[in-house]
Each structure stands twice: as C-alpha cells, then as structure tokens.
Amino acid sequence: MAQQKDVTISVLKFNPRDKESHPKFVEYTLQETPGMTLFIALNKIRQEMDPDLAFDFVCRAGICGSCGMVVNGKPTLACRTLVANYPDRKLQLIPMPAFELIKDLSVNTGKWMDSMSNRVESWIVDNEKEIDITKIEEKMEPKVAEDIFELDRCVECGICVASCGTALMRPNFVGAVGLNRVARFQMDPRDKRTDEDFYDLVGDDDGIFGCMSLLACEDHCPKNLPLQNKIAYMRRKLVSVK
Amino acid sequence: MSELTEGYLGITSSGRKSKVPAKLDYVQSITGGFLALFMWGHMLLVSSILVSNDFMYSVTKTLEGNFIINGGSPLLVSTFAFIIFSIFIVHAAMGLRKMPANFKQYQVLRAHAKSLRHDDTNLWLIQAFTGFVMLFLGSVHLYIMMTNSSDIGPYSSADRVWSEWMWPLYILLLLAVEFHGTIGLYRLSVKWGWFDGKNPRSTRIRLKRLKWILTVFFLSLGIASLAAYIKIGIEHADKVGEKYIPTSLTKGIL
Numbered sequence: 001m002a003q004q005k006d007v008t009i010s011v012l013k014f015n016p017r018d019k020e021s022h023p024k025f026v027e028y029t030l031q032e033t034p035g036m037t038l039f040i041a042l043n044k045i046r047q048e049m050d051p052d053l054a055f056d057f058v059c060r061a062g063i064c065g066s067c068g069m070v071v072n073g074k075p076t077l078a079c080r081t082l083v084a085n086y087p088d089r090k091l092q093l094i095p096m097p098a099f100e101l102i103k104d105l106s107v108n109t110g111k112w113m114d115s116m117s118n119r120v121e122s123w124i125v126d127n128e129k130e131i132d133i134t135k136i137e138e139k140m141e142p143k144v145a146e147d148i149f150e151l152d153r154c155v156e157c158g159i160c161v162a163s164c165g166t167a168l169m170r171p172n173f174v175g176a177v178g179l180n181r182v183a184r185f186q187m188d189p190r191d192k193r194t195d196e197d198f199y200d201l202v203g204d205d206d207g208i209f210g211c212m213s214l215l216a217c218e219d220h221c222p223k224n225l226p227l228q229n230k231i232a233y234m235r236r237k238l239v240s241v242k
Numbered sequence: 243m244s245e246l247t248e249g250y251l252g253i254t255s256s257g258r259k260s261k262v263p264a265k266l267d268y269v270q271s272i273t274g275g276f277l278a279l280f281m282w283g284h285m286l287l288v289s290s291i292l293v294s295n296d297f298m299y300s301v302t303k304t305l306e307g308n309f310i311i312n313g314g315s316p317l318l319v320s321t322f323a324f325i326i327f328s329i330f331i332v333h334a335a336m337g338l339r340k341m342p343a344n345f346k347q348y349q350v351l352r353a354h355a356k357s358l359r360h361d362d363t364n365l366w367l368i369q370a371f372t373g374f375v376m377l378f379l380g381s382v383h384l385y386i387m388m389t390n391s392s393d394i395g396p397y398s399s400a401d402r403v404w405s406e407w408m409w410p411l412y413i414l415l416l417l418a419v420e421f422h423g424t425i426g427l428y429r430l431s432v433k434w435g436w437f438d439g440k441n442p443r444s445t446r447i448r449l450k451r452l453k454w455i456l457t458v459f460f461l462s463l464g465i466a467s468l469a470a471y472i473k474i475g476i477e478h479a480d481k482v483g484e485k486y487i488p489t490s491l492t493k494g495i496l
Binding site for chain 2: 165209212233241
C-alpha cells in the first residue's frame, strides 16, 4: 500500500461578529485517505482538531452548491475538490469574496442569490394567462426544453460571482448567475416578457453592460454552464432593443 | 424632461429603463474595434520604411493624395488625424467607465487578480493599464500628427524619432498599442460571441492563440520599423529638417 501523505490545510479564520476576532490563517495537518475530498478533510479537522471551524455543506455531491470556497486562489466546491489534485498537498482556504461573511469559510450566498432572483424576477411571467395547476402543462419542443434545462443546471454556488473581478469591484453587478437566469427565462416560450422587459431588468452598467468579459465565471463554473455564450447572446439581444 | 427623469430615476418618462447604457457599450466596442483595425493598417504603412526610403516616401505621398492633388496635401493627413483623435477620445471616455474608480475598487481588483491567477482577468488588467498609458502617449502623438502632418517622411519621421526625442515615447506607445489592440479584439470577439460557432470554448482557445500570434507579429514589425527610423535618425542627425528627395528625382537632377 502506498504511503499516506500529510496534507496541510491553512484556513483563514475570522468571525466578523466577534470584536476580539482578527483574520488569521490557522494551519492543520492531517493524513490523506484514498479519494479524500476537501469536504472530507474539513470534516475531519472539525471533528478531530478544531470544533470551532465554520464551513458549509449539504449534499457532498456538487448538487447543492453550498460548499463554495477559495482554494489556493481559485473559487471551487469543496466536495468536488480532491486533495490529490494538489501535488504538494498544501491548500490555502479563504471564504468566497463578494458574499456576506458569516464565519471562517461560511458565507451567506443565500441572501445574495435571493436578492438577485428578485431583481431579475426569476420566475415565469405571463400576465395574460391564469395558471391552472390541476391541468397538465403545455407541451414544449424537446430541444427548447433541453436548452432551458442546460441553463437551469445552475446550483447558485456563487463561484461565478466570487471569480468575477467586476462583481468584486462593483457589488451591485448582477453577476453571471443573474445574467444566466435572464437568458433562461428569455428562452422559455411560457414566459411572455419581451426583450424590452428584460432590458428593464438588466439593461445597465450593473447588468449586462457592466460585464467586462473577464470570463472567470465561465472558467470556474463547477457545472460548466455556457456562460460566455449566453452572456454574449443576451448582450446582442438587449443592445438591439429600441 | 427625459434627461431629468433618466438622470434622477434611471428610467425614461415612459417608465422604461434608459437605452443609453446599451449605446455606450456599443460605441465602446465599435470605436475600439475600428481603432484596433486601423492600427494594423497604420503599422503596415509605418513599416514601409523596412522596404526602402523611397517606398515609405511614396506611401506618404499617396496618403497626402498626390494622385489627385499635385504634390499631395498634408492637410488630408491632418484631417484624418483629427478624425482618429476624435474617435480615440470617444473610445477613451467609454473605456474609462470600466476602470477602477477609487482606491477600494483598485485594491479589491488587484488582490483578486493576484489570488485568482486567471488569464483573461490578467489580460483585462493589461488592457486597463495600457489604455491609461495611451491616454497620454497617444494624445501627444496624435496632436503632433494633426499639427505637423507635413513632417512625415523618411527623414522627417526619423528626425522626429531620434533628434526630437520621440523614441522613448514611441517605444512605450508601441507596446501599449499592440497589447491593448489585440487583447481588445479578442475581448470584442468573446464579448459579442461573433465567432462562437458550435463550440464557443474551443473557438475561444483558437481566438486567444490568434491574439498572441498577432501581438507578436505587430510588435516585431513595430520594433523593426522603430529601429529603422532610429538608425536613419542617427545618420541624419546633423541634417535635421532636411526633407527626403526620392531617388528618381535625384537621378533626374543629376
């Protein structure tokens, strides 16, 4: 059996609600186990070394989007990050920027996402029709449904926002997650909003025209969403609104 | 009325969001794209000195319109320089909207770029920095071209580069222009998704490779051309102000 390696994890610990607390890196060393993810490593640290360590997780499978954090500079999901991907087994963890810091690695992405959802009115709008939930939904072309589902795979982990220089510089920027959401509803035939309606939501420098095409969203999205392509699509659509 | 409501409320008097941000974004792209492509042409014209002094002279005279005006008129070049300067200023104004506006924004962007080590984010920082540099260097060059357009030619340009101490400015301007322009064209392509095709990700990789090829090509051409002007300028330093006479004319005189 191959010799187990030591893993060194350095975590930025800080509790903004505690006046005595100051940001500091705390280092933990533990033994690597086969297939060890960062999520497993963090749980081991919390169970065996530091019960005070705060971080978020729910599903452990890259579905809930709760465990986003910055690992050696790159925002990523802890549950999908293998310790073995780091040859020197040294990992520096900091909380995702752009979001309200709760404590240590725990940030309030929910608050940010909720605000974004309300801002882009992230629901199907059809003022003409009363929806009867007792009836079967209208049929949709499979290709359209697939295209919508492709964008609906977003788990709101916040990694696109934490990767985005524009969002960090300008906290009101709607982010790739918001623009992806607008593209999703713009493609949905059940949504009767016009391009001008969507323009009213994101047609400014805090929205689509604030995006500087840094494309860190595209390059770091753990779900590989086609963000570059969809943001460009929305830009072309909205710039032509008269 | 509309300006007032848009200014205070961000919506037009009809209750719709202002369309100005869309126009500003579009104008930034159009002016940037035009200037980047213009610089390719400009570089090819400037590099005519690498062929021969006579060839550079004939290019200059052609641009002065000697095919319709006897002897050519530098006024045409001044007019063109004025148009380019105007587009340059509009583009700068549009581009400034994206720059960090205060120390806090600069601080967060710098920390982020250092931490993230992301290629396109770093390319943007280069673009922002070179854009800022060009605000000053580009303005100096364009103003001189606008007001002294008769001093373009194998000797006049070389004298300006060497004897009039423009070479340090031109070296920096060359670096700034070539990086800013090619990065800008790459960004324009991905920003508007013009060449996305069926696989935008592989297209982006190819676009970036092309971007670097173009950067190296135009930078090499620019450095070679500038070196040629410096060489001519050094050789011509004791006769500053003397205009170039093409070989065909000197042969006629002899």
